[in-house]
Amino acid sequence: MQLEVLAGNRSLVSTVVENGLRFHVDLATVYWNSRLAYERQRLLNCFTRDDVVCDVFAGVGPIAISAATKVRHVYANDLNPYAVEYLERNCVVNKIARKIEVFNMDGRRFIDAIFASQKAEFITQVVMNLPNDAAEYLDAFKGILSRPPKNKEFTLPKIHVYGFSKAQDPEFEFLERIRIAMSEAPSEVEMHRVRLVAPGKWMLCASFFLPETVAFAKAV
Numbered sequence: 001m002q003l004e005v006l007a008g009n010r011s012l013v014s015t016v017v018e019n020g021l022r023f024h025v026d027l028a029t030v031y032w033n034s035r036l037a038y039e040r041q042r043l044l045n046c047f048t049r050d051d052v053v054c055d056v057f058a059g060v061g062p063i064a065i066s067a068a069t070k071v072r073h074v075y076a077n078d079l080n081p082y083a084v085e086y087l088e089r090n091c092v093v094n095k096i097a098r099k100i101e102v103f104n105m106d107g108r109r110f111i112d113a114i115f116a117s118q119k120a121e122f123i124t125q126v127v128m129n130l131p132n133d134a135a136e137y138l139d140a141f142k143g144i145l146s147r148p149p150k151n152k153e154f155t156l157p158k159i160h161v162y163g164f165s166k167a168q169d170p171e172f173e174f175l176e177r178i179r180i181a182m183s184e185a186p187s188e189v190e191m192h193r194v195r196l197v198a199p200g201k202w203m204l205c206a207s208f209f210l211p212e213t214v215a216f217a218k219a220v
């Protein structure tokens with residue numbers, strides 16, 4: 001999106017304070033939306049101190065860094081190297097760097113890599129905030145685990161995926177996209193209307209536990 005500076009110096013570099021945390025952003029190169037502050041707080045309220053969170057599309061870190069103030073550990077990823085640079089800087093500014101590991105990969109490769117590693121058995125929450133496309137990345141979870149880990153406390157992660165819908169029944173349409181991507185509908189999906197982003201266009205968040213049949217699916 002092209003931005004125009006109406007007053008002041010020509011720089012689009014700014015500092016935003018959200019829920020007591022400071023975020024440096026360069027609006028020319030990274031994504032920021034203060035309208036999602038309430039949603040980020042809602043999501044944070046779903047996490048506990050025992051959680052290990054994986055933020056696939058982390059941007060400059062508003063979800064990942066606020067999660068890190070509460071949970072056990074966070075893995076934060078973004079494809080945009082400028083976002084990753086600001087994410088790393090924001091981890092330091094907020095004195096949370098020891099609780100976050102930062103990655104700079106495509107989201108699908110990140111899901112593959114992190115679940116192929118020993119970190120997989122500890123991940124309890126996955127956040128996917130790329131509303132245009134995130135649902136179509138869910139196929140990356142097919143067959144990510146070969147067998148249940150030995151860790152007795154192991155549970156499959158809860159996924160929080162964002163999407164847009166202009167349909168008459170936005171929840172139904174979004175669930176269809178999720179079902180098609182995973183080749184299976186998850187059970188007990190919590191659907192949340194985040195906000196109207198344009199007349200008739202909803203941003204939604206669907207939260208559900210990754211189905212066993214998807215995680216342990218055999219390659220065909």
Ligand SMILES: C[S@@+](CC[C@H](N)C(=O)[O-])C[C@H]1O[C@@H](n2cnc3c(N)ncnc32)[C@H](O)[C@@H]1O
Pocket residue numbers: 031032033036056057058059060061062063077078079080083105106107108129130131
């Ligand atoms: C809507 S922003 C959300 C950022 C952050 N979670 C927030 O709430 O501000 C989506 C982010 O996904 C990143 N992104 C886009 N395509 C990606 C991909 N294929 N893999 C990983 N990150 C991607 C963008 O660079 C952007 O930072």
